[in-house]
Amino acid sequence: MTSNGSRGAGISVAVVGGGIGGLTAALALLRLGIDAHVYEQAAELSEVGAGVQISPNASRVLHGLGLAEDLARTGVKPAALHQRRWDDGRTLTRAPLAGPLEETFGFPHYLMHRADLLAALAARLPAGRIRLGHRLTGLTDHGDRVEARFANGARVEAGVLVGADGIHSPTRALLFGPEHPRFTGCVAYRGLVPAERLRALELETTTQLWMGPGGHFVHYFVAGGRLVNFVAITEQDTWTRESWTDRRAAADALATFEGWHPQVRAIMEAVDETYLWALFDRTPLPRWSTGGVTLLGDACHAMLPFMAQGAAMAIEDAATLAACLASEGRPGLGRYEAERVPRTARVHALSTANKARFHLPDGPEQRERDAGMAAGASGLSLDAMAWIYGHDAFGHSTR
Incomplete structure (x- = not known):
């Protein structure tokens, strides 16, 4: 996969969250010629x-x-x-x-x-692309760019910000208000x-x-x-x-x-x-994006693991997001959401139904x-x- 001079090649993307979905998104974006960095709140990448x-x-x-x-x-x-x-x-x-x-x-x-997969993804990213110790505390969308503020005092601007920060997603809370899983x-x-x-x-x-x-x-x-x-x-x-x-x-x-x-x-x-x-x-969100900010993985469609598709859906999100941004730039967030919301909701429903069937x-x-x-x-x-x-x-x- 290489960039083909598409509309997305000139934008930058800040990915909040260094889990499987976030690292896959960064790698997919870079492979398509889009500048991307990952901001992870933990002091080191790890998986229980x-x-x-x-x-x-x-x-x-x-x-x-x-x-x-x-x-x-x-x-x-x-x-x-x-x-x-x-x-x-x-x-x-x-x-x-x-x-x-x-x-x-x-x-x-x-x-x-999980740790093997996380390590493999991290190893494929160029040096300096993962910033540890960055806990998101604030967002401002300026129309052509998004400013992210972190607890360590850092401020970052990017054309698009992706919240791949899990079921307790700070990005989702900043976009749509507090919600408890x-x-x-x-x-x-x-x-x-x-x-x-x-x-x-x-x-x-x-x-x-x-x-x-x-x-x-x-x-x-x-x-x-x-x-x-x-x-x-x-x-x-x-x-x-x-x-x-x-x-x-x-x-x-x-x-x-x-x-x-x-x-x-x-x-x-x-x-x-x-x-x-x-x-x-959580009940799947009907929309994932506001302006230049969107969500990915458990941040927007956390589900029971009874279809063994939680990580797979986050990986799919990452690939589709990268493809949409590469072809359309920031407006591609609309197509990303339109393609991913119905599919992930269907998998979510089947995962929930399997609880009763299994038990x-x-x-x-x-x-x-x-x-x-x-x-x-x-x-x-x-x-x-x-x-x-x-x-x-x-x-x-x-x-």
């Missing part, structure tokens, strides 16, 4: 240890940005998505990934450690286990999702197969702690999943420590769900997923 799924719609973007070798080195290609019953391990459905998915959509599906009634225990500790389980290289009453459990390999990432999600009524990520004893997770299949429990027993995350979302209590509805999945009614066929996996975020909308 957790896995992320990079489906073909996202790997298409990342390959286009030159990350194919990085993904191949640190990512894992799962053979299938294997959905199972919580107590006896019975297969409910098994959808092929790896070869069939790559052959159909042209790009792989990867399972990755909604606790979804779900919390997630997350952990990473050295794969060698689990050798006796003879785990397949698949994404395994175990469905049970009031919760589900997901595990897969990351970090080139050296680690097993797990997410154990359960329901609770309230969340009162200020932190979203508390260190918790593995015994807490085990107690929550009492009676689950021995494989599930063996994985949790092998972890040194777990983090407990509260899962929040059915044992009984008639659960048996009906299981029978439908066994009959191939899970919606996981390659044809059914084409609208997600086949999307070209650099090109045109397929919503």
Whole structure:
């Protein structure tokens, strides 16, 4: 991808937030000849240890940005998505990934450690493009430029400012006023286990999702197969702690999943420590932009992780934003929003619906769900997923 002398080549972009979406946006903009800098509030780039799924719609973007070798080195290609019953391990459905998915959509599906992906993105950015210790405190849109003010006293001007600053986005609050994310009634225990500790389980290289009453459990390999990432999600009524990520004893997770299949429990027993995350979302915003300021990723469409598309949607946002700004300059924000809002809202709705489907209590509805999945009614066929996996975020909308 190179600049073609388009209208956007003369503008500058300030990206607020140095997560996966923000770094992808900066890299995509620079590849298209647009001057871009990232302003991250933290003192260093870091990710709490957790896995992320990079489906073909996202790997298409990342390959286009030159990350194919990085993904191949640190990512894992799962053979299938294997959905199972919580107590006896019975297969409910098994959808092929790896070869069939790559052959159909042209790009792989990867399972990755978030820190590996973040490091790969940061390494591709030229020196000096990431400014750490910059917490956004104010914005002024002067019509032809946006002034950003930071807690450290720095002031920056750019033609466009992009808020890629997460679910607690200061950019969104400055644009549209304060809004509190909604606790979804779900919390997630997350952990990473050295794969060698689990050798006796003879785990397949698949994404395994175990469905049970009031919760589900997901595990897969990351970090080139050296680690097993797990997410154990359960329901609770309230969340009162200020932190979203508390260190918790593995015994807490085990107690929550009492009676689950021995494989599930063996994985949790092998972890040194777990983090407990509260899962929040928000009603998708009907608009993301005001003047020369727009939003990206969780800042505008935070969603439950039950479609494994949160990071992928942010990566898609980044690619589409870069393409729109490159072709139209600042007015391209209107097209960016028009293309992304309906698609992300659709994925958000399906992610929310999966909470009920995954967590059915044992009984008639659960048996009906299981029978439908066994009959191939899970919606996981390659044809059914084409609208997600086949999307070209650099090109045109397929919503």
